[in-house]
Every structure is written in structure tokens, then in C-alpha cells.
Amino acid sequence: MRNKILATMAACLVAVQIQASSVKIIDDSLSVLVNSVAYTTTTSDLGARLGVWDAGTSVFTQFAGSGGYYSADLGELSTLLDKTTNVAPYVANTQFAVAVYNRVATLDFASSVAFAVLTDSTWKVPTFDLGTGQTLFGLTASTSALAGTYDYNGGTQIIGLLVAVPEPSVASLLALGVAGLVALRVRRKS
Amino acid sequence: MKKLNLSLAILALAVMSVNAQTAYSDPVGYENVDLPANSIKSVGINLLNSDLLVGSISSVQADGITSGQSSNVGGLLTSGQPYYVEMKTGPVGSNVAGARLDVDVTATIAAASGKIVLLASSPNNTEVLSQLAPNLSGVTFALRKHQNLNDLAARINGLTAGSSGTGDEILLFDNANASWTTYLRRTTTTWRDANNTTVNPIVPPGTGIFIRKRGVAGSLSVVGSVRNNDFQLNTGTGYQLVTFGWPIDKSISGIGANVAANGWTSGSNGDKILSLLDDGSGYSTYLFRTSTSWRDPNNVTVTDNALLLSGKAFLVFKNARANVTLPKPTF
Numbered sequence: 022m023r024n025k026i027l028a029t030m031a032a033c034l035v036a037v038q039i040q041a042s043s044v045k046i047i048d049d050s051l052s053v054l055v056n057s058v059a060y061t062t063t064t065s066d067l068g069a070r071l072g073v074w075d076a077g078t079s080v081f082t083q084f085a086g087s088g089g090y091y092s093a094d095l096g097e098l099s100t101l102l103d104k105t106t107n108v109a110p111y112v113a114n115t116q117f118a119v120a121v122y123n124r125v126a127t128l129d130f131a132s133s134v135a136f137a138v139l140t141d142s143t144w145k146v147p148t149f150d151l152g153t154g155q156t157l158f159g160l161t162a163s164t165s166a167l168a169g170t171y172d173y174n175g176g177t178q179i180i181g182l183l184v185a186v187p188e189p190s191v192a193s194l195l196a197l198g199v200a201g202l203v204a205l206r207v208r209r210k211s
Numbered sequence: 212m213k214k215l216n217l218s219l220a221i222l223a224l225a226v227m228s229v230n231a232q233t234a235y236s237d238p239v240g241y242e243n244v245d246l247p248a249n250s251i252k253s254v255g256i257n258l259l260n261s262d263l264l265v266g267s268i269s270s271v272q273a274d275g276i277t278s279g280q281s282s283n284v285g286g287l288l289t290s291g292q293p294y295y296v297e298m299k300t301g302p303v304g305s306n307v308a309g310a311r312l313d314v315d316v317t318a319t320i321a322a323a324s325g326k327i328v329l330l331a332s333s334p335n336n337t338e339v340l341s342q343l344a345p346n347l348s349g350v351t352f353a354l355r356k357h358q359n360l361n362d363l364a365a366r367i368n369g370l371t372a373g374s375s376g377t378g379d380e381i382l383l384f385d386n387a388n389a390s391w392t393t394y395l396r397r398t399t400t401t402w403r404d405a406n407n408t409t410v411n412p413i414v415p416p417g418t419g420i421f422i423r424k425r426g427v428a429g430s431l432s433v434v435g436s437v438r439n440n441d442f443q444l445n446t447g448t449g450y451q452l453v454t455f456g457w458p459i460d461k462s463i464s465g466i467g468a469n470v471a472a473n474g475w476t477s478g479s480n481g482d483k484i485l486s487l488l489d490d491g492s493g494y495s496t497y498l499f500r501t502s503t504s505w506r507d508p509n510n511v512t513v514t515d516n517a518l519l520l521s522g523k524a525f526l527v528f529k530n531a532r533a534n535v536t537l538p539k540p541t542f
Contacts, residue, residue: 042382042391047375066407086390088405099375101405103382103391105450128406151450151526153251153391153421153491157376 040148041156043103044071046089046119048160051098053091053121055135066090068124069100071117073110074138074167081120081138081168083130084111091121098160104149115146118167137169238437238542240458242522246369248428251382253487253524255419255454256358258435263287264354265299271344275315275328276352284327284354285320292316293357293413295335296327298343299440300351306534307346309441309456310337311416314354327354335415337443338534357413360394360402367422369429372396379429382421383412384452384526391421417444419452419524442537446474446529450485453527456537460517463497463505467538474535477502485526486518494526 046069053060053067060067069089072082089100100119107113122136130136141164147156162173240258264287266280276296278284288294294314301307313333322328329340335357360381364370371379378396385392394410397403404410414420422431442456455466463484467473476482481499488495497513500506505513519525 043393045375049374049376068406086388090407092407095374097374099405099407101375101393103393103405105389105391151485151494153382153423153487155423 040150040152041154042105042149042152043101043154044117044147044156044158045101046071046098046144046158046160048098049096051091051096051160053093055123060091060093062093066092066124067121068128068130068133069098069119069121070130071100071102071119072130073115074118074140076167079168081118081130081136082110083120084117088128089119090124105151107146107149111146111149113146113148116140116142117144117146119144137171138167139164139169139171140167141165238439240435240437242431242433242458244431244522246367246422246424246429246431248424248426251421251423251491253419253452254422254431255522255524256363256414256433257438257454257456257458257521258433259416259438260355260358260362261436262353262355263294266352266354268347268350268352269325271340271347272326273341274331275319275326275340276347277324277326278352279325281325283323284325285323287354288314288316288320290316290320293359295355295357295415296329297353297355297416297438297440298347298350299353301441302346305343305346306338306443306536307343307350309438309443309536310343311443312336312338312340312343313357335413337445357415359411359413361411363414363420363431364396364402366433367429367431369424369427370396371425371427371429372399373425377425379425380423382423383414383418384450386447386449386451389449417442417453417456419454419526421452421524437542439539441539444474444527444535444537445532446527446535447532448529450526450528452524454524455519457540458521459540459542460521461519461540462516463513463518465516465540466519467536468499469503469505471502473537474533475499476530476533480530482530483526483528484519485528486523487526 067090069091070083071087072084074081084102087100087102091098104111118138118140120130120136120138122130122133124133141161144158164171164173242258244252244254246252264281264284266278268276269279270277294316296312296314298307298310313330313335315328315330318328331340375395381394382391394402394404401409402411437458438456444453455461463469468475471477477499484497485494496508498506507513
């Protein structure tokens with residue numbers, strides 16, 4: 022009976038401690054170089070997405086629901102993730118990264134043709150809840166580039182030389198070509 | 212001269228008789244919400260845009276309704292703007308009164324008749340048209356324009372545009388993904404989503420919002436019509452940010468939330484209402500514990516007559532999707 026009463030009270034004593042409902046990386050004094058050329062397009066922003074970087078496979082996994090952009094005319098990088106729960110992959114304290122990519126054709130990172138990935142030891146997924154709090158992160162001297170290059174002390178904060186990545190269709194054709202060459206070589210040997 | 216005096220007297224009597232007649236209109240209201248600098252406030256807008264058309268339903272089709280009061284409903288609409296129909300009456304015991312259905316504006320304009328074509332798949336609909344259809348004949352409805360973020364912008368004094376971190380923001384809650392969606396006042400005329408794309412989402416009736424004010428204090432002032440019928444909330448499983456239909460402070464029983472037949476579920480894991488604390492540091496959580504009583508965080512039965520403040524939004528937690536009916540209060 023006592024346990025039942027305690028269980029009932031526990032059910033009623035629902036307390037929600039506000040931590041954060043979102044994380045945001047902001048920077049308003051940034052310039053971006055695409056293949057050594059300053060990105061100055063004002064009609065189309067570069068995309069930016071929060072996610073995690075797997076250095077072993079060089080794969081950036083975008084957090085679903087995150088959005089963001091780099092606006093050349095404003096020199097502004099902004100990327101935002103709104104969440105209310107810490108379910109995978111938004112596990113609290115996981116170090117996350119930001120990918121800045123060419124989004125001329127689409128907002129989708131997966132089909133981008135060039136990108137850079139930055140992270141910082143202080144960029145950790147907070148504890149999300151229903152709250153309205155927002156954890157802000159910025160680019161600092163300790164920010165590093167996992168793909169591309171980053172120069173904090175070069176006058177302005179710079180992401181340099183975005184990494185060109187083959188589009189999936191190109192990669193598939195390339196793989197097919199290699200497979201064909203291997204098959205040809207094996208056939209000649211036999 | 213005498214003839215003129217007599218005429219004036221008759222005219223005066225006529226005017227007096229007209230004055231003696233009492234004319235009733237739907238009530239109108241005014242809401243003001245202070246928005247301090249560097250704060251976040253939960254806001255519920257329970258005032259309505261004016262009725263564009265009030266009529267009765269003469270027939271129901273698979274994709275819409277027909278009104279006998281207008282020969283061209285489409286002529287009342289502006290292409291690209293969002294509209295909805297709200298049922299003002301309905302059979303007792305049905306969930307018709309207060310039901311809302313979004314309008315297919317393009318098709319209604321093209322029909323150029325008394326027919327209002329409805330968007331069957333709109334997430335804002337409180338019910339499926341086919342479910343309502345058997346009880347719709349003769350029902351009185353109102354046609355209104357939805358409110359959107361641009362409408363709200365015009366009503367926020369001190370609204371500040373800026374970049375991320377300096378511009379004011381409005382947050383909507385996404386029930387399906389259990390997440391917040393943030394819209395930034397990027398310029399003096401535009402709201403931007405997280406991709407920096409200019410957007411103008413609607414705020415359907417019953418939907419709460421959070422307003423994040425940055426460095427400049429302001430206020431939200433809204434004038435509009437007051438609903439004069441029952442209200443329906445289409446609640447999904449999990450959390451949703453809602454308002455309760457009228458611009459008046461209410462108790463929990465005042466919205467009919469202590470009656471299971473209205474769509475509320477009690478129990479140790481029953482429905483919950485969460486109220487954001489004034490300092491934004493957390494929520495007070497209220498639980499529908501027994502079949503008749505709601506409990507506060509100290510397990511004390513809630514008796515506050517004005518717990519559900521006008522102008523405020525509340526998070527509601529439901530274990531299962533339900534149509535919730537809020538009976539019209541007595542004005």
C-alpha cells in the first residue's frame with residue numbers, strides 16, 4: 022500500500038527542469054573560401070548542418086531536423102538544432118560537428134559537391150528537454166577542421182578550401198570502372 | 212411649420228424605436244502580453260480574424276461543403292492565403308461544433324460557386340470530413356482567414372529584426388517530431404526558418420507559440436472576435452503546445468478537462484498540462500489523476516479558478532491521440 026501511495030505521488034511529482042531545447046552555432050564575422058576563392062554569392066547561401074563526424078570512415082552524419090546556412094553577404098554562419106529529447110544520435114555530451122557545404126542545388130547535405138567539417142572540444146550535445154533554453158556555441162581559436170581547413174588567426178575566421186567529394190553517381194561509375202579494369206586484368210592473366 | 216414639426220416628431224419616434232431594439236453581435240476582445248527583454252514567453256492567441264462568411268451547410272460532398280448563402284465563395288478568398296471553416300453549431304454529443312477544416316483555396320476559387328472545397332489531408336483539421344458529414348446538414352459555419360507569423364509581426368510592439376542571437380524569434384512545437392521549430396525575425400519584413408528561407412507559417416486556432424525577445428522589450432497586442440461556440444482540439448500522442456479557445460482565464464474544470472467524455476484520460480499515467488513558470492525556468496505539471504480531479508506537483512487537487520491564464524499557451528501531454536472538446540464557457 023505504501024509503495025502504491027509513493028508511486029502515485031511520484032507520478033504526480035513530475036518536475037521538468039529546463040536545460041535546453043536547442044543548440045545553435047552562430048558567428049557573424051566569418052568568411053569562407055571555396056577552392057581558395059572567397060565565397061561571395063549573395064543569391065544562394067551555403068548550407069550548414071550539425072551532426073557527428075566519423076573520422077574512420079570520413080562520413081558526416083547530419084542530425085535530422087537541423088538546419089543552417091552561411092550567408093556570404095552577412096558573413097554569418099548559423100546552424101540550429103531543436104530537440105526535446107536525448108535519443109540517439111543526440112546523446113548528451115556527444116561531441117558534435119558542423120558541416121558547411123555547397124547547397125546551390127539542394128538543401129540536402131548528402132548531395133553536396135563540396136564541404137568542410139569543423140568541431141570544437143567544447144561542442145557537446147546538451148541535455149535536451151521541453152524547455153525553452155538555448156545553448157549557443159561559437160567558432161573559437163580551439164575550433165579545428167576535420168575536413169577542409171580552418172584559420173582562426175588569419176584576420177577573420179576562415180574556413181578554407183572546401184573538400185570536393187564525388188557525387189554518388191560519379192562514385193558509382195568510378196567503382197564500376199575500377200571493377201571492370203580488375204575483371205579485365207584477371208581475364209587476361211587466366 | 213407644424214407639418215415639419217410633425218414630420219420631425221415622427222422621425223424622432225422612428226429613431227427612438229430603432230434605438231430601443233437591442234442588437235447583438237459576436238463578442239470581441241483584446242489581449243495584451245508583455246514581452247520583457249531577453250525573455251521567453253508562452254503565448255496563446257485566442258482572438259479570431261473576422262468572419263468572411265457565416266452560412267449554413269446545404270449539402271455535403273466528398274471533398275467539401277456547399278453553402279446557400281453565397282453564390283461564389285471563391286470570390287471572398289485571396290489566392291495564396293490560408294483559410295479554414297469552423298462549425299459554429301452541431302448536434303449535441305457530436306464533435307461537430309467547433310470542428311475546423313482547412314480550405315483548398317485554389318479549388319474553391321476555381322469552383323466559383325457556393326461550394327467550399329476542403330483540404331482533406333491538412334494536419335490542421337480537427338476531424339476527417341467523412342466522419343463529420345452525417346451531422347453537417349444545416350450546421351452553421353464560419354469562414355475565416357488563418358493567422359500567420361506576418362499577422363503576429365504587425366501586432367508585436369518592439370519586434371526586433373536581426374541576425375541569429377539578436378533578432379526576435381517565434382517557436383512552434385512540432386508534435387510529430389517532439390521538437391521546437393524556430394523562426395527568426397531576420398529583416399523588418401521577413402521571418403526565416405533554420406535554412407534562412409523566407410517563410411510565413413500559419414498559427415492554427417488552438418496552437419500555442421513561444422516568443423523569444425532579445426535585447427528590446429515589447430508587447431503583443433491583439434484585437435479580434437471571440438469564439439461563440441464549443442472548441443475542438445485535435446491532440447496527438449505526446450506533447451503539444453496548445454491554447455484553450457477563449458481569451459478569458461479559466462479553471463481546469465472550466466475547459467471541461469475533468470470529464471472523460473470530452474476526450475481526457477485520467478490515471479497515474481494520465482493526461483498532463485504543463486504551465487511554463489513566469490521566470491521561464493521550468494514548468495508546473497498538473498496530472499489528471501482521478502476521474503474527476505487534477506493534481507498539482509504536490510499531489511493536491513487543483514482548485515484554482517484562473518489556472519489557465521488567458522493569453523498563455525500550455526503543453527498538453529496525451530498518451531493517445533484524441534479529439535478533445537472544450538465546451539463554450541458562459542460569457
